[in-house]
Amino acid sequence: MMADMNLWEQLLYYFSENGLYIWSQFFRHFLISIYGVLFAAIVGIPLGFWISRHGKLADWVIGAANVIQTIPSLAMLSILMLGLGLGVNTVISTVFLYSLLPIIKNTYAGVQSVDKNILDSGKGMGMTRWQLTYMVELPLALSIIMAGIRNAMVVGIGVTAIGTFIGAGGLGDIITRGVNVTDGGAIILAGAIPTAFMAVISDLLLGWIEKKLDPTKNKKILS
């Protein structure tokens, strides 16, 4: 029966027969990526602020994050698996580690880019260190930080696809199955297309948020 259908017909058929399953794996894939990036943001953003206050440390920290980034994702998964075992949490940790560099680097760059005169006037108004960070630096750097998170998210979605090899589930499961069955072209596409779709949509969405957060483009503040 399937032999009579072309690849696209097979793909449509696959979507209609297994829609719920694909959706559950899509959601799982998305959650794994989001959690990894979220934790990286919780660690990375404060770290970025901290190293921008201690200029000498910045090179070290960013250097270390750079080293993490150079490890191939499959190797990283395997290394972490030795310590953390199989499953979802190991993949989340991997996404976390890969997300650190873009988030730390962008936070650092964002804080550095804040005009020193603005900080001085803030100080002149009697703002405390915390107020300067929270009310001046953070809003001004936010759009650049967001660009880092956006970058991390796209990388994270890709890394999660490999997580299938340590039993985390996600759309990688569907892709791997397509590779294993005899005539699995349609199944591979059924896993790969939603993965790409997820990456593009999150990129667009975060890009939109990034633009919204850019104070120089926000008319309300300027006027």
Add this chain to the structure above:
Amino acid sequence: MKKVQRIAALFLAAILLSSCSLPGLGSGFNEEGITITGGSTTEQQIVGYIVEGMVEHYIDIDAQIVNNLGSSSLNHQALIGGDANVAAIKYTGTSLTGELGQDPITDPEVALDLVVEGFAAEFDQKWFPTYGFANTYAFMVTQELADQYDLVTISDLEDIASELDAGVDSSWIQRAGDGYDAFLDTYGFDFNRVYPMQIGLVYNALQAGEMDVVLGYSTDGRIKSYDLVVLEDDKQLFPPYDASPVATFEVLEAYPELNEVLTKLKNTISDEKMQELNYISDNNLIEPKVVADDFLKENNYFESIEVNEEGGEQ
């Protein structure tokens, strides 16, 4: 000093991550729950989801399934290391020579006894009764040829073998123990010509009439779709690859009901049924999970099968 703090922070975060479970992703992999390893082939995944479905139906727990573990040894390591506690499917022949490191045995009952004892003694794991199917090497012919010469067993081929072309798995030709040489010794006849080919291609070659008899895997879905006839291995050349679930004694102690659940599956899936399930998944593009759920619903989760305390059927 600061760097040490940073590394410590990273480490802490990682440990924190590994120990907690996050909303939406089910419980993490831990000693308390039931974690089932499936596999990478369609058959292994279908059986994995059948076990998962059974466990969730009878035991009030959200069972986890781990698929796509690259090899049977990785699968084994997952159970030994405590990352998982139920292996949905293991084959006697594979585990006997693999995990237990023994010589292949062709008698299915002896092989089964050996793995049951071996897994209990060496790994503290219980090898359950077979599902009822075996994924082994098997000679097969078209329905037409079988009808014409009344073929049931491999020995039936003897009289006509000199006119038949055979397509076989290329690695089988060189295999010691159950390979081509052993075949000649055991059955005492040869085919007209033997063509080594990739195992995935033999079914099509047979159906297209390019081969008269081929050696393939006995539960492949294409046997059903092409209406092929599997010949019985009457002289027991091929070691048995009967499929069974395996669970650690630890998890059986934590969930005593699990013993009954896995025993219920004894002899519930025949070779033909497994061929059919593989066929539905491979040929009709239905995901293994969907195939497994349908199978369980169709059989009402085998609720009618009673299991006594020793784990046998009543």
